[in-house]
Amino acid sequence: MSDTLHYRVCPLCEACCGLEIKVRDGQPISIRGHAADVLSAGYLCPKGVALKDLHEDPDRLRTPLIKRDGVHQSATWDEAFAEIEQRLPPLMAAHGRNATVVLVGNPSAHKIGLLSYFPKLVRALGTQNVFSASTLDQMPKQLASGRLFGHWLSIALPDIDRTDLLLVIGANPLASNGSMWTVPDFKGKAKAMQARGGKLIVIDPRRTETAAVADAHHFIRPGADVFLLAAMVHTLFAEDLVRLGVVENWVNGVDEVRAAVAPFSPDAVALRCGLSAPTIRSLARELAGAERAAVYARIGTCTQEYGTLASWLVDVLNVLTGHLDMPGGAMFAKAAAFAANTMGRPGVGKGIATGRHQARVSGAPEVFGELPITCLAEEIETAGAGQVRALITVAGNPVLSSPDGPRLAQALDSLDFMVSLDIYLNETTRHADVILPGLSPLEEMHFDMAFPQLSWRNQARYSPPVLLRPAGQPEEWQTLLKLAAIVQGKGAQVDADALDDAQFAEDAQRLFGAQADAVLRATQGLRGPQRGIDVALRSGPYGDRFGLQPDGLNLAKVMASNASGGIDLGPLQPRIPELLRTASGKIELAPASFIADLQRPIADLQRPAPELVVIGRRDVRSNNSWMHNLPLLAKGPMRCTALVHPIDAARLQLTDGALATLENGARQVQAQVQISDQMMPGVVSLPHGWGHHLPGARLTLAAQRPGVNLNALLDDQLRDPLSGNAVLGGVAITMRP
Numbered sequence: 001m002s003d004t005l006h007y008r009v010c011p012l013c014e015a016c017c018g019l020e021i022k023v024r025d026g027q028p029i030s031i032r033g034h035a036a037d038v039l040s041a042g043y044l045c046p047k048g049v050a051l052k053d054l055h056e057d058p059d060r061l062r063t064p065l066i067k068r069d070g071v072h073q074s075a076t077w078d079e080a081f082a083e084i085e086q087r088l089p090p091l092m093a094a095h096g097r098n099a100t101v102v103l104v105g106n107p108s109a110h111k112i113g114l115l116s117y118f119p120k121l122v123r124a125l126g127t128q129n130v131f132s133a134s135t136l137d138q139m140p141k142q143l144a145s146g147r148l149f150g151h152w153l154s155i156a157l158p159d160i161d162r163t164d165l166l167l168v169i170g171a172n173p174l175a176s177n178g179s180m181w182t183v184p185d186f187k188g189k190a191k192a193m194q195a196r197g198g199k200l201i202v203i204d205p206r207r208t209e210t211a212a213v214a215d216a217h218h219f220i221r222p223g224a225d226v227f228l229l230a231a232m233v234h235t236l237f238a239e240d241l242v243r244l245g246v247v248e249n250w251v252n253g254v255d256e257v258r259a260a261v262a263p264f265s266p267d268a269v270a271l272r273c274g275l276s277a278p279t280i281r282s283l284a285r286e287l288a289g290a291e292r293a294a295v296y297a298r299i300g301t302c303t304q305e306y307g308t309l310a311s312w313l314v315d316v317l318n319v320l321t322g323h324l325d326m327p328g329g330a331m332f333a334k335a336a337a338f339a340a341n342t343m344g345r346p347g348v349g350k351g352i353a354t355g356r357h358q359a360r361v362s363g364a365p366e367v368f369g370e371l372p373i374t375c376l377a378e379e380i381e382t383a384g385a386g387q388v389r390a391l392i393t394v395a396g397n398p399v400l401s402s403p404d405g406p407r408l409a410q411a412l413d414s415l416d417f418m419v420s421l422d423i424y425l426n427e428t429t430r431h432a433d434v435i436l437p438g439l440s441p442l443e444e445m446h447f448d449m450a451f452p453q454l455s456w457r458n459q460a461r462y463s464p465p466v467l468l469r470p471a472g473q474p475e476e477w478q479t480l481l482k483l484a485a486i487v488q489g490k491g492a493q494v495d496a497d498a499l500d501d502a503q504f505a506e507d508a509q510r511l512f513g514a515q516a517d518a519v520l521r522a523t524q525g526l527r528g529p530q531r532g533i534d535v536a537l538r539s540g541p542y543g544d545r546f547g548l549q550p551d552g553l554n555l556a557k558v559m560a561s562n563a564s565g566g567i568d569l570g571p572l573q574p575r576i577p578e579l580l581r582t583a584s585g586k587i588e589l590a591p592a593s594f595i596a597d598l599q600r601p602i603a604d605l606q607r608p609a610p611e612l613v614v615i616g617r618r619d620v621r622s623n624n625s626w627m628h629n630l631p632l633l634a635k636g637p638m639r640c641t642a643l644v645h646p647i648d649a650a651r652l653q654l655t656d657g658a659l660a661t662l663e664n665g666a667r668q669v670q671a672q673v674q675i676s677d678q679m680m681p682g683v684v685s686l687p688h689g690w691g692h693h694l695p696g697a698r699l700t701l702a703a704q705r706p707g708v709n710l711n712a713l714l715d716d717q718l719r720d721p722l723s724g725n726a727v728l729g730g731v732a733i734t735m736r737p
Contacts, residue, residue, distance in 0.1 A: 007034050007562050008463030009448065010048040011110035011441050013623045015177035015184040016451050017044050018565055019051070021442070021466050028052045028442060028466070036565035038459045043185035045177065045620050046632055051441060053630040055467075059698050060423050061437035062470065072425060072435065072696075077472065080434050081482055081492035087417045087433070089487060091390050092125075098360075099389045100487075101129035103376065105396025106137070107624065111438075112447050112529045113477035114394060114421075120503070121392070124484035128357045128366070129388065131373045136402055137299060139367060139723040140307030141180055146352035147591040148315055150581030152368055153453045154332060154341045156315055157181050158294035159572050160189045160456055162328035165286065165293035169203045169314070170225055170300025174210040175620045179298045182455040187213065189456075201283070203228070203275075204300065205615055206643070206685055207678040218283075219680035221274040222615050223730030225297065226306035226601045228273045228280060229313035230264035233257065235284035236320050238265075243288070245322025250577050253590030257316060260595045263602050272605060274680070288321045292328025300615070303728035306601055307720040312594050319589060324576070331572035332579050335452035336460040336543075336553055337536035341579045349581030351588075360386045362717075364724050372724030373402050374716040380411040390417040392483070395438070399427040400625045400691050403714035403726050404667070409694070421479060424626050430696035438476050442466040447533050447558075460537065461566030462558045477528050497527065504531055515546070522546050522554075530555060542569060597722055609682070610732035612648065614662065616688045616710055625689040628702035640707025641674035643685040644735075649675045652735050662686070662713060663734045669708040684735060686710045688728070 006021045018037025022030040031052055033044035054060065064080035065072040075083075092100055102122055108114035122130055134142065142152040149156075158166055160183060171179065173186040183189065190200050190213060202211040203218045203225075211217040220228060236242050237258045244251055266277035273280070287293055295317045301310040315324070323329030334342060355365035359375045361382045376398065379388045391412070399405045399412070405427075412418065412431035420432040429435050446463035469475070474482070478496035485494040504523075508516040522538070523531045534555035538544050544552030553567065561567045582588050621633040628634055642662065644654055654660050656675040661668055662684070671686055679685060691709025692702040711728070718727035 003029070006466040007565070008466055009446050009461055010044070010051065011446060012047040012051070013177065014179055014182050014451055014454070015040065015045070016182050016448055017048055017184045018461070019044065019048055023466060026467060028055060034565055038566045038568040039182070039455065039457060039461070040184035043188065047621065047623065047627070050627070050630045050632040053632050055440040055442050057629060059425075059629055059700055060440070061425065061435060064437065065425065065435040067433045077474065078492070080436060081486065083434050084419055084483065085486045085492040088390060088419070089489065091416055092487060095389050096386065097126040098128055098386045100125055100127050100392070101131065101376070101379070101388050101390070102127065102392045102394070103131040103373070103396050103398060104133070104394040105401075106133040107395040109450050110448070111395070111444070111476060112449055112533070113444065113475055114480070115449050116529050116532055117477040117480040118394060121480045121484045124488050129379065130370050131376055132370055133373070133396060133401065134368065135370060135372045135374070135724050136303070136726050136728065138180055138302055139725045140302040140311040140720055143308050143354070143367060143723045144311040144315060147594065148312070148587055148589065149579065150349050150351045151341050152352060153339065153450070154579055154581070155180055155454055156318055156324060156330035156332060157454060157456065157572070158296045159328050159331045160193060161571060163193060163292050163294050164198045164328060165201070165290040166190070166193065166198070167201045167203070167283070167287060167293070167295045168210060168214075169295065169297035171296060171298030172204070172208040172210045172618050173296075174213065175208070175618045178454070178456070180454055181296065182451045205680045205683045206617065218275055218279060221272065221609050221680070222300070222613050222683060223304045223306065224273040225301045225304070225310040226313065227264060227269035227605070228275060229310060229317065230261045230598075230601070231266045231269045231273075231280045232284040232287070233313060233316055233320060234261045234264050235266060235281050236288060237261070239285070241285065241288040242320045243322035244319065245324070246326055246574065247319060247324050247576050247587060250580070250586050251319060252584060252586045252588055254320075256590035256595060260590065260598050263605070268605060272609065287317065292326065293321065293323050294318060294330045299618070300729060302725060303616070304730050305718065305720060305727050307725045308722035309594060309597055309601065312591070316589060319587065325574045332575045333453050333455050333572060334458050334541055334569070334575060335455070336458070336569060337452070337533060337540045338449045339453045339540070341581055342541045346578035347580050348585040349583070351582045364719070367724050372719050372726065373398060374719055374726045377404065377408045377411040377716060380414060389415060391415055391419070393418070393420045393422070393428060393432070395422055397426050397428045397625050399694070400689055400709055401711065402716065403711050403718070403728065404716040405691070405709055405711050407716065419483070421476065424629070425696075425698035426626060427691065427694045427697050430694070436479050439469060439473065440467070443469045444475065445530070447529070457571055458569035459566050460542075460553060460558045460569060462533070462555065462562060464559070464562065475528060500528060518546055526555070593722060612682055612684060612733055612735060613730050614684045614686060614710070614713065614733045615729040617643070617685045619687060622687060622689060625692070626699065628690070628692060628707075629699045631701065634701055634705070638672065638705060638707075640671065640687055640690040640705075642671040643674050643676045643679050645679040645681045645683070646675055646677060647681045648684070649673065653737055654735070655737070658737065661736050664713045664715070664731060667713050669710070669712055671708045684733065
């Protein structure tokens with residue numbers, strides 16, 4: 001049989017690189033970057049090549065598992081759905097809908113079947129208890145963007161191809177190729193910026209891979225970003241450097257911001273930040289003086305006690321220096337499909353709402369339809385009306401990824417019933433009574449819903465399946481529909497395709513009214529998520545409007561562009577005011593809840609910095625915990641090490657390569673020491689996602705070098721009060737040999 005070439009988008013991180021995959025006899029034999037891809041232009045990191053390892057991994061689940069007498073045993077799909085039908089609906093009937101919760105992990109963001117059909121399961125369950133990885137990662141940025149611009153995914157992105165100055169805070173895009181910013185080959189783009197005279201400045205407690213190629217790097221104490229950013233804003237006002245630029249007529253709240261940052265002079269915050277007052281003023285002046293500049297901050301600024309305030313102040317800086325919505329500044333993508341900020345009446349909306357319900361035990365408010373994932377253990381443990389008794393997880397591993405994993409693991413063991421949709425028997429799914437496996441990424445089609453809304457360049461790409469789906473295995477959207485049908489009392493034998501047909505017809509009638517029949521005719525021959533993609537493309541900003549604009553996009557055109565790398569829709573363009581969805585139709589620069597929350601860091605200014613704190617770190621080969629089970633990504637030096645500055649190592653009598661104990665109260669882990677001057681003195685770095693030593697998991701390769709779980713050190717009661725995001729960095733610890 002001759003070799004065949006296939007083209008698809010990598011689903012393993014936010015960079016979304018284009019792949020060229022060679023297949024022989026039904027198996028992938030090589031994977032490389034697709035040179036014609038309109039977004040990544042041939043760039044590829046090792047994760048994309050490792051898709052072959054993932055597809056072939058003997059540990060990847062290929063049949064459902066049912067736990068019998070404490071042991072997971074292979075089962076048929078009919079047996080698995082029957083088990084769920086027998087056990088889950090009676091629990092819901094006896095204890096109420098909120099006694100069942102759902103939790104979704106970040107791989108679902110790369111799978112349109114999961115991302116577009118998960119809400120159908122949530123609606124069928126009728127539960128208020130929804131959790132996701134967003135409150136371990138990005139919720140502060142989404143909340144800040146929602147308050148300022150009116151929607152959770154209206155994220156201001158650096159226009160890196162045209163900027164002269166990029167200030168990166170608490171992010172490592174050279175390793176991540178963007179986070180809440182889809183920017184494959186960041187290194188190449190940064191070098192191109194520097195070659196044309198531009199400048200890259202990094203502020204981070206570690207001299208990261210990004211800092212190593214930067215023009216300047218400044219250490220900062222973990223958790224002190226709010227002080228630095230507020231002091232930079234203070235400097236703009238104090239030195240009359242505020243220039244609103246093209247958004248001047250579309251901004252409310254400048255005077256309120258001026259008053260709110262008055263206590264944060266560079267002199268007042270310098271000691272708390274670990275940066276001198278002259279350095280802080282110089283950074284503000286340089287940013288204000290650059291013709292084209294942008295500030296970008298990410299996970300280090302989100303996963304801390306002031307995550308929302310730090311995320312907000314990044315946007316405030318971009319606004320006050322005149323760089324928002326300007327070429328070369330911080331701009332907004334215009335996605336071809338699914339972007340709420342391209343729908344409805346432009347320039348005005350309802351804004352966002354939070355706190356529509358609260359967590360039963362802690363009272364933590366709902367944000368973006370979710371409760372903080374750090375509330376899950378207590379919701380299971382605490383008796384009373386509404387106690388959580390059943391859990392459905394979708395592509396998530398919170399036992400490793402969320403704080404106090406040992407507590408959560410113990411809580412999961414006390415559930416009456418647990419179902420997991422996952423491709424692995426991992427540290428979380430080992431607690432499940434039923435595991436329903438997903439497909440190999442090479443066996444399913446791909447279209448990104450979320451990431452074109454965060455992309456450095458506007459584009460549309462569709463990937464057909466590379467390999468045939470195994471006979472008898474449902475697609476993941478079908479699995480979610482079957483679960484929804486079971487909890488709605490429609491039974492486990494329901495035809496998922498027929499159910500989807502009926503729901504799509506209802507949605508078309510509701511959304512398009514008299515035009516519903518035309519929509520149904522236009523999408524004939526499509527099924528599942530494909531129909532949703534076609535409708536979203538046709539009705540999107542570049543769409544064909546179901547034939548009214550013949551040159552516009554539809555799914556057929558995007559599918560036809562697969563081999564040529566997709567459809568390029570051009571660089572980012574100014575979008576204010578049409579992008580805004582606030583009730584006022586303005587950028588709300590001073591949300592009342594943010595201004596009020598500034599009282600916390602004001603009170604904190606006098607608090608001495610802890611002697612030693614721990615932070616996480618990102619590695620290009622280790623985006624998710626299951627990647628430690630793939631040979632290509634697992635090979636090489638041990639990456640789960642505790643980076644310690646030589647000064648701290650000498651003070652604490654730590655030896656390079658030896659084990660040390662890290663303690664946070666009663667919580668402790670042992671990790672291998674790696675002495676490194678990459679670290680700021682007083683800061684230790686330990687990567688997340690490790691700890692593959694737990695009994696019952698089936699990750700054979702990962703278990704050979706299990707590493708330790710950073711999150712086992714962390715308190716699940718520490719979170720940013722505005723967004724509910726977990727505090728994962730800047731946590732005080734002690735360390736000893």
